Amino acid sequence: MSISPQVLRGDLHDKLVRDQLSHWYRGHALVRLKEKTNRYAKQLGVSPASVGVKEYKSRWGGCHSDGRIYYNWKVIIAPHSIVDYVVVHELCHLVHQDHSKKFWRLLGTILPDYAERKEWLKVNGRGLRG
Template identity: 55%
Template sequence: MGLRVEVVRSVRRTAGLHIVGTDLQVRVPEDLGDERVAAILQQKRSWIRSKVAELKRVPPHRTKELVSGESFPYLGRNYRLKIQEGHQVGVCLSGGYLKATIRPTEQDEHQTLRIQQYLENWYRSRALERLQDKTNRYAQQIGVSPAGISVRNFKSRWGSCDKQGQVVFNWNIIKAPHSIVDYVVIHELCHLIHPNHSKDFWQLVGRFDTDYLGHRQWLKEQGVKLL
């Protein structure tokens, strides 16, 4: 098929196929067997082929070189990277730039790895801070109380919510515009009430994000650029 397939089992009533980045995610009820999953994939071969064709038309994602002047997104805005030498190493957002400070002794490949590490640490820190704020705000509006909020590096999804009420977000979502981040937060919090993707679930999401369909579509089309 040309896609990596990930099967996600959770408390839900129906099966659903979703393109997340360049992966095919098959979301199914917990008790659905592998044979039934395979049958669903067989039934949806035409749909899967059409999605593979769409992905092939998307320009390939360029790997960052991590040099001064490159552009990096944060909450929907792009910031130029400025590399400088110093002893207070790390990344900060200052003067409209993402400034990466490295030690003078760090050169070539070692320098590139350090900058990559500093950028990821910065993104993770900002993601946790912003997502905690947004989650707390929307939790009050929706009337739920998540047991915990954290971030991690998912390969093919933007968030998850388990039976214990732990909400986990993909830290890369912090690169997206505010409205997209809000949609992901609302989506996961609504799972605390409806642990599925039923009609009632989407109606609840729509109460707090009237353009959730547009935001879902944005993630399908642009999400791969955030990873």
Template identity: 50%
Template sequence: MAVNTPEYHDGHGFIAEIVRTSRRKTADIRVEEGAVSVVVPTDTPLEKIDQLLKAKRTWIRDKIALHQSLQPASDKAFVSGEAFSYLGRNYRLKIETGHFAPVKLVQGRLRVQVPEDGNKPHVIRNALVRWYKRQAEQKLAEKVNRYASAVGVKPAGVRIKTFKSRWGSCTIDGVLEFNWKILMAPNRMVDYVVIHELCHLIHHDHSAAFWREVERVMPDYEACKAWLRQHAHGLEL
């Protein structure tokens, strides 16, 4: 499979992520969690993508509005100077005006560049969600590789998901799935979630034997478990 680096297109009210791949012969527009992505064959010209987005603009905006209406009320304003947690440390958001550029952590700031008409809370939030998900793909894969040998297992893969009320899961075929929001927690809490799911490859329940396995690898797991239970409500965008 050949998948290129994503491009971004100003949809006037939303930012569409363009993903080019050799696996597709037709274009596909997706609106997931209020974020718009267009998956297209590798050689699709920008003019055709623009026409497709214009034709679907009403449908896209309706989908975005539906997601916003279903989102729990956020205490975030998504404005410059606001703090967002990453691995337990707070970083200030810096919003700049120009052609869209995705969030980057630069000199202790979470920088994002958006068109003048794109400086809206849902656009900034979607840019941050995309950033957290990309960090999660990298960080959680690294942690799974690091701890798998300590647990003594070989997972079939790692996926990043959005869960409403859990931090991770282990599928029947051995794939570990993690909630990207865990990256807002301190690093040790992320370690606990990874070890927890790795141990499910040995014990598929929460029996005494399962918790003994978790404790063997992470003796302080109970403190991490308690921290997450107490602070889960704050790990939101």
């Protein structure tokens, strides 16, 4: 079975468009996530060592013990309140490296409705991952 040149061009075009959109979203995500991180870090009195974006298969972010925070760039597609939840969640890990009661209590001081946001992400997050 041979593939026609028109189909191949269509597939290549689709890949190019996907790659360009991904590149734009990654750049946009980094800018917005840094802004949100800086705003909430001041509220929490923490200072991340760095902020970056990655593509995770099953995570929305990660906080390393040395203070580096990474976010899944695809979270930027979510509603602002959900992005805020992910940002505050990772920043709280700068204080508590676990999901203890103290961690959730701290998160609740910034986002009292965090449980609803967490549930939204659990229910709808798969659709953001593509």
